[in-house]
Amino acid sequence: MDLISSELTLETARLLLEPLVLSHSSAIYQRLLDERIYQFIPGDPPISRQALKTRYRSLRSRRSPDGAEVWLNWVMRLSNTDEYVGTLQATVHSDLTAEIAYIVFPPFWKKGYAKEGCRRILDFLIEEHQVTVVAALIDTRNVPSIRLVESLGFSRVTTLEGADYFKGAVSNEYRYEYTQGDIPDQ
Numbered sequence: 001m002d003l004i005s006s007e008l009t010l011e012t013a014r015l016l017l018e019p020l021v022l023s024h025s026s027a028i029y030q031r032l033l034d035e036r037i038y039q040f041i042p043g044d045p046p047i048s049r050q051a052l053k054t055r056y057r058s059l060r061s062r063r064s065p066d067g068a069e070v071w072l073n074w075v076m077r078l079s080n081t082d083e084y085v086g087t088l089q090a091t092v093h094s095d096l097t098a099e100i101a102y103i104v105f106p107p108f109w110k111k112g113y114a115k116e117g118c119r120r121i122l123d124f125l126i127e128e129h130q131v132t133v134v135a136a137l138i139d140t141r142n143v144p145s146i147r148l149v150e151s152l153g154f155s156r157v158t159t160l161e162g163a164d165y166f167k168g169a170v171s172n173e174y175r176y177e178y179t180q181g182d183i184p185d186q
Helices: 024-032 049-059 113-129 143-151
Strands: 015-019 069-078 084-093 097-104 133-139 155-166 169-179
Touching: 015 113, 024 049, 024 069, 024 084, 069 113, 084 113, 097 113, 113 143, 133 143, 143 169
Parallel strands: 097 133
Antiparallel strands: 015 069, 069 084, 084 097, 133 169, 155 169
């Protein structure tokens, strides 16, 4: 799988999607401390700037240790300022399937940035990596994310009962998928 195109900054009408680098750990650390981000995902805020930097260092190769997956990570920045609004990630498998995930920092919720960034990533995965199916796993309680992926043309294909356990509760997840032909007109 080709990684060269994965090093490019991608653009949308309002955003620059910068490939994740170590310096982003300092730039977005404070934003990642907001507990609201982690309501529907199994994870907690980074315990320190150094811990975040260490995590980002492990992602630097953009490949899984066995080389079977390409790990693509971006930080979304407003194109007219230096303000970061969230992160995007995609895992691309050798069978030309992928999963996506995203975080939008709470001050930027409900402004369309997740949809804009995800749409650009979906186009990128299909055009540059020839991905045929993209999946998103979403906690069944996360109504805004469910609405987002449905607006992008994803279809719910299954419910994973007891998919995870975090913050003292069992989490069920919906698996959403779309294929290249499912993307709605922009």
